[in-house]
Every structure is written in C-alpha cells, then in structure tokens.
Amino acid sequence: MTDGPYLRVNFLPELVAGDALAGAAVAVIDVLRATTTAIAALAAGARDVLPCLTIEDARRRAAEFPVGEAILGGERGGTAIEGFDLGNSPLEYTPHVVAGKSVVLTTTNGTKALLHCQAAAEIVLAGFVNLTAAADRLLKAANKHGGPIDVVCSGTDGAVTREDVLLAGALVDRIAGDDCPAIDDQAALARDAWRTVFGSGEDLPARLLPALVASRGGRNLSALGMQRDIEFAARVDEFQLVPRFDAASHSISPA
Numbered sequence: 001m002t003d004g005p006y007l008r009v010n011f012l013p014e015l016v017a018g019d020a021l022a023g024a025a026v027a028v029i030d031v032l033r034a035t036t037t038a039i040a041a042l043a044a045g046a047r048d049v050l051p052c053l054t055i056e057d058a059r060r061r062a063a064e065f066p067v068g069e070a071i072l073g074g075e076r077g078g079t080a081i082e083g084f085d086l087g088n089s090p091l092e093y094t095p096h097v098v099a100g101k102s103v104v105l106t107t108t109n110g111t112k113a114l115l116h117c118q119a120a121a122e123i124v125l126a127g128f129v130n131l132t133a134a135a136d137r138l139l140k141a142a143n144k145h146g147g148p149i150d151v152v153c154s155g156t157d158g159a160v161t162r163e164d165v166l167l168a169g170a171l172v173d174r175i176a177g178d179d180c181p182a183i184d185d186q187a188a189l190a191r192d193a194w195r196t197v198f199g200s201g202e203d204l205p206a207r208l209l210p211a212l213v214a215s216r217g218g219r220n221l222s223a224l225g226m227q228r229d230i231e232f233a234a235r236v237d238e239f240q241l242v243p244r245f246d247a248a249s250h251s252i253s254p255a
Contacts, residue, residue, distance in 0.1 A: 005143065005149050007148065007149045007182060011155065013112065013116040013154065016152065018118065021150055023147035024120045025122045025124075025149050026120040026122065026151075028113050028117055028126070029126045029153055030113060030153075032161075032221060033110075035126060035127050036233045037089065037105070037107075039127050039239055042241055044098050046102070048102050048253045049102075049243065049252040050102055051115060058106040062104040072084045073088065074104075074111075078108075090233070108156075109156055112154070125243040127233060128167055129236070130239045131236055132174065132240075134171065135174035138175060151172070153168055156217055161217050162193075162215035163216070163217045163218060165190050166197065166215075169189075169190035173195065204236060209230065
C-alpha cells in the first residue's frame, strides 16, 4: 500500500506525549506479556479486562465486585503478586477460570503504557497472537477517525525491548507494505528489524520463538522458568480477537 494514514511507532510510552495521540488509532503492545495475556483472557471468555496502574488500585477495583465475579491478576518484576488470584501468564487465563468474569489486571509495564494512551481516538491491544486481526483493525480505525496510526511499545522499566520492536515492525509491514512514504523513522527502523529476521516469511514460527527467547523480556521470563509463556506469545495469529480499551469505563473488551 502506498496511500493511507500516517503510521508512527513509539519505542516507549515516554517518547510520545499523551495528548499527541489525540485523534490517532493506537495499538499498545507488550508482547511479554500484558497484551498477550489480555488477549488470551478475552479469548477464554472473560467479560472484560480492567487495567489498573497500581496494586492498591487493583485490589480496590476487584473489591467492588460481588464475590466470585472478578479475578485479580498481575505481576511485579515478572512474578505473581501475593494475594492475587493469578499472575500475568496467559496460560493461567483459561475458560474454566475466567469465563464470564471481569479480570482486574495490573502489570509492571503494559498497563502503564495503556493508560498513557487514553487521549487516542481508539486503542487496541496487539500481540503476535492476533497480529493480522490487529493490523486490520488499526487500519479500519484510522480510516474511520481520519487520524494517524500509532504503535506504542511498552518496553521494560523504561528500556526499549526487542520483542516489542519486532511486533511493531510486523504491524508496520502488514499495514504499510513496501516503500510506503507515510511512516516515521521509528516505524521504518522497526520494519527493517522485522524484515531482517523474518523477511523471507519462511518457517516464521520456528524463527520467531528464538528471537523472543533472546529478547530482554524473553531472558527475564526464562530466568523465572516461564519458557512456556514465551512459546504461547510466539503463536502467530492464534486468535482473531482484537481487544479495545474504552477510556471512559477503563475497561478492555473485544472490538
């Protein structure tokens, strides 16, 4: 595609002012693991996901629900929070556990990035697990609202992470195609990084997993014995579901 909305990538939330996203269609990405987990929870039948910035906020919001209607999930430093029902592993969010319930979620990086983007016209959550559906939704949202597309990477503790940059590049590649002038430098860098590793398109699953394992987030999870979470995050197009964040209700539900 050579025509279409301007596409920008932000390697960290701190690199874009929140009000600069007004009118934009935004994808927030935290491959390892917040956005992947939110996608998995909704695909498993959760009523919605309620992101909270702090542990205290999450506890308060969960307490507002009748007993048995909310699941309290999250992590700090990659590990589950004491007293919470679940951590931040997508494998924990099964239909048996979350179907029909609200998931109150707080994470180290992903929920912070999401809440930073509230001025946007539309906010969706993307992962490799919903790559094609997320790219399609972003383009439709941008055309609907008439603004740019912004991809906002969560990073890890204020540092750029390879896993998020690779997903950003994959989204740019799906949306902008070849030789599209309407992308910024960070989008071009992300797309180049993606194409350098996966440009041939051959045997993508086998090539993606080692790249995620070698990333900062992957190394952190491997050190915690959470290799299976990385494997789950590498399942390209596992779901067609695209979560959408509603800033008015502070809730995430299928778009």
